[in-house]
Amino acid sequence: MEGDTLLAVRDLTVALPIGGRLVPIVESVSFTLGAREILGIVGESGSGKSVTSLAIMGLIDVPGARVSGSVRFRGRELVGLAPRTYRALRGREIAMIFQDPMTAFTPVYTVGWQIDEQIRAHQKISRKEARSRTVRLLGDMGVPDPEQVAGRYPHQLSGGLRQRAMIAMALSCNPALLIADEPTTALDVTVQAQILDLLRGLRRDYGSSVLLITHDMGVVAETCDRTLVLYSGLVAERGPTGALFARPGHPYTAALLDSIPPLHGPRPKRLPSISGSPPTPDERPAGCPFALRCTHVHEACAVRPPLVACGEQDVACVLPTEGRPLPPRFVPEFCA
Amino acid sequence: MTPLPVETSSPLIETHDLRMTYRVGRGRVLRALDGVSLAVQAGEVLGLVGESGCGKSTLGRCMLRLVRPSGGRVVFDGIDITAMPERRLRPLRQDMQMVFQDSYAALNPRRPVGDLVAEPLRVHSAPGGGRRNGVEIARRLVELMDLVGLPQAALARYPHEFSGGQRQRINIARALALSPRLVVADEPVAALDVSIQAQIVNLFMDLRDRMGLTYVFVAHDLAVVRQISTRVAVMYLGAIVELGEADAVLHHPAHPYTAALIAAVPEPVARTDGLPPPLRGDVPSPIAPPPGCRFHPRCPAMRDRCSVDPPVLRRLPDGREVACHYPVLGAEPDLMPGLPAFLATGPAAGRPRH
Numbered sequence A: 001m002e003g004d005t006l007l008a009v010r011d012l013t014v015a016l017p018i019g020g021r022l023v024p025i026v027e028s029v030s031f032t033l034g035a036r037e038i039l040g041i042v043g044e045s046g047s048g049k050s051v052t053s054l055a056i057m058g059l060i061d062v063p064g065a066r067v068s069g070s071v072r073f074r075g076r077e078l079v080g081l082a083p084r085t086y087r088a089l090r091g092r093e094i095a096m097i098f099q100d101p102m103t104a105f106t107p108v109y110t111v112g113w114q115i116d117e118q119i120r121a122h123q124k125i126s127r128k129e130a131r132s133r134t135v136r137l138l139g140d141m142g143v144p145d146p147e148q149v150a151g152r153y154p155h156q157l158s159g160g161l162r163q164r165a166m167i168a169m170a171l172s173c174n175p176a177l178l179i180a181d182e183p184t185t186a187l188d189v190t191v192q193a194q195i196l197d198l199l200r201g202l203r204r205d206y207g208s209s210v211l212l213i214t215h216d217m218g219v220v221a222e223t224c225d226r227t228l229v230l231y232s233g234l235v236a237e238r239g240p241t242g243a244l245f246a247r248p249g250h251p252y253t254a255a256l257l258d259s260i261p262p263l264h265g266p267r268p269k270r271l272p273s274i275s276g277s278p279p280t281p282d283e284r285p286a287g288c289p290f291a292l293r294c295t296h297v298h299e300a301c302a303v304r305p306p307l308v309a310c311g312e313q314d315v316a317c318v319l320p321t322e323g324r325p326l327p328p329r330f331v332p333e334f335c336a
Numbered sequence B: 001m002t003p004l005p006v007e008t009s010s011p012l013i014e015t016h017d018l019r020m021t022y023r024v025g026r027g028r029v030l031r032a033l034d035g036v037s038l039a040v041q042a043g044e045v046l047g048l049v050g051e052s053g054c055g056k057s058t059l060g061r062c063m064l065r066l067v068r069p070s071g072g073r074v075v076f077d078g079i080d081i082t083a084m085p086e087r088r089l090r091p092l093r094q095d096m097q098m099v100f101q102d103s104y105a106a107l108n109p110r111r112p113v114g115d116l117v118a119e120p121l122r123v124h125s126a127p128g129g130g131r132r133n134g135v136e137i138a139r140r141l142v143e144l145m146d147l148v149g150l151p152q153a154a155l156a157r158y159p160h161e162f163s164g165g166q167r168q169r170i171n172i173a174r175a176l177a178l179s180p181r182l183v184v185a186d187e188p189v190a191a192l193d194v195s196i197q198a199q200i201v202n203l204f205m206d207l208r209d210r211m212g213l214t215y216v217f218v219a220h221d222l223a224v225v226r227q228i229s230t231r232v233a234v235m236y237l238g239a240i241v242e243l244g245e246a247d248a249v250l251h252h253p254a255h256p257y258t259a260a261l262i263a264a265v266p267e268p269v270a271r272t273d274g275l276p277p278p279l280r281g282d283v284p285s286p287i288a289p290p291p292g293c294r295f296h297p298r299c300p301a302m303r304d305r306c307s308v309d310p311p312v313l314r315r316l317p318d319g320r321e322v323a324c325h326y327p328v329l330g331a332e333p334d335l336m337p338g339l340p341a342f343l344a345t346g347p348a349a350g351r352p353r354h
């Protein structure tokens, strides 16, 4: 099993200076990512998804920030790595794509030229060879007429094409790990479905693992092998996607799933909603961070609950330990 | 054939062949709305769905006459407001309000919430004519905070002190200050996290019940639209492709685009089966829409006729309207009583072109 682990994150904590003191934004996040696996990190706005991925990439450049814990990639520790070594790793072994492809491309050069350069930065090959690889990559990403698209500028492409071009650029050096931060959030659903299809195919065609960051539970359910739910900078629940959606073990996961209006079946008269909003990092309670909004809160929740096994998942909640895990969630049969 | 449903009361808002074109340089014209006709009855919630750029916001703005359409008509409560000058529109504006997606941009950051919500009360005169006095305004502000579920202390605070969900409550309070009859909500929950989104969707539903409001609810999220709407209009490239009862349209779509849109929604449920193949291609530019049926380059059901002959919106026996030569029908025969055999089994004969 160890041999198959590509990325092992243990107790990753990122503290940023806010109002003159160091505030832990992300606390003790742990997970592993296997070869050719897609792991989803899901959470609401501000839950620390982007900060977690930036820390893994060595891209937290806020002065005074502190990153602690361990990030092992192919057995090698990344926390504390010299910036130069980190830079060499990025782009070659780890690549990243973002919500807005315009941030990945410079407006003044054609997308083809930029992908060529990316390839040539890591490999000594001729411009012509690089271009033929670029065109092949774009074609693999489902870009129609890739030769012609390579000659266009980023702003001349539709959102979906730009996203495909960015994924092509990220894959140009055959990275073992692709980190995708909200790659489909700005896209329409029909184009999103195409891009998710593409991401699912990467492990088969490129042997890559994907860390997919999103706020959309539906995207996770349809794309990821395993899922990590973040709440206010902490892991609330993690486990195999199927089990987690069928039988969520953390009250937050369960409540979140319930609050999403269903597309099929009878319409609920009212949506079960979660009262209030998540605490910001500096007002996070000392005990369970979900305590302020949880319908199961009781005295024991005043102490920060560790991750414990609950069915196939790990859950940061006291209920399983107290011998009263959540009942299985009601899922109408036509949805399951 | 079964008789068509008869509309009994007159609609609160209706559009007839509504058109909106924008000049986009070098003599090119963008048709943001290309002949939209619909009617919304009082008390109804019409959901407007479609991918970005299909014209949802433009339609909403034209209905409220925030912009002047380039062609066609907008009729509010029986009055043609298409070309009405602003001076005469003003009294009608109290009855029609808009709520936007970006809850922050809509609120002036330098003024306390009480001021922002009171603004429409100060600008517009009271129902009996004349200005409202301070006591009346203060009383109304208290009512409004109560209505949208905010504490009264909120009135003295500033927009940045609130979360996105609370700011959207403030926007809703402001839109409701004058007790409008029609509210056009343009992606009002799109920027909110799901746990907050559920609170605001519930609020919209409660307010409709309590105040007898009529909504045009614009959203790209089909599940949100189904939750709140009585009827749904699906738009593609500036035109309505399907319009009907929310459950009928979303459970048994007749237009191939509606079906593809529904299939593309990622659902947050444990999956046991494979996923349907995604739709090909991107939404084409509204500057140069495809000839014939606008959806034909992406349509899995496309046939020869589709690339030359534009389908018109026509009514099917179950009352919904569809713009397609070969609508998907009869998936649930019991839902379509009286469906003529030729419609249930084969391609429907479209109306002649005009």
Ligand SMILES: Nc1ncnc2c1ncn2[C@@H]1O[C@H](COP(=O)(O)OP(=O)(O)OP(=O)(O)O)[C@@H](O)[C@H]1O
Residues within 6 Å of the ligand: A016, A017, A018, A025, A043, A044, A045, A046, A047, A048, A049, A050, A051, A052, A062, A215, A280, A281
């Ligand atoms: N440079 C910074 N300085 C101070 N606080 C920061 C900084 N960057 C992020 N934060 C805070 O850290 C928390 C987590 O932010 P992060 O961007 O990781 O959230 P996210 O889960 O990616 O949210 P979203 O879904 O909105 O992208 C937030 O409370 C944010 O305000």
Ligand SMILES: Nc1ncnc2c1ncn2[C@@H]1O[C@H](COP(=O)(O)OP(=O)(O)O)[C@@H](O)[C@H]1O
Residues within 6 Å of the ligand: B022, B023, B024, B030, B031, B032, B050, B051, B052, B053, B054, B055, B056, B057, B058, B059, B286
């Ligand atoms: N003021 C404008 N000038 C030029 N084009 C516009 C303007 N407003 C909207 N459009 C165009 O009209 C089309 C419909 O826009 P919109 O109604 O905002 O779509 P939606 O709300 O469905 O995303 C789009 O192609 C958009 O770019």
Ligand code: SF4
Residues within 6 Å of the ligand: A250, A251, A252, A288, A289, A290, A291, A292, A294, A295, A296, A297, A298, A300, A301, A305, A316, A317, A318, A319
């Ligand atoms: S630890 Fe307590 S407050 Fe936290 S999720 Fe579990 S029951 Fe709720």
Ligand code: SF4
Residues within 6 Å of the ligand: B255, B256, B257, B293, B294, B295, B296, B297, B299, B300, B301, B302, B303, B306, B311, B323, B324, B325, B326, B327
């Ligand atoms: S008219 Fe033809 S191309 Fe258009 S939606 Fe119907 S079947 Fe598809």
Ligand SMILES: [Mg+2]
Residues within 6 Å of the ligand: A049, A050, A051, A181
């Ligand atoms: Mg983020």
Ligand SMILES: [Mg+2]
Residues within 6 Å of the ligand: B056, B057, B058, B186
């Ligand atoms: Mg819009």
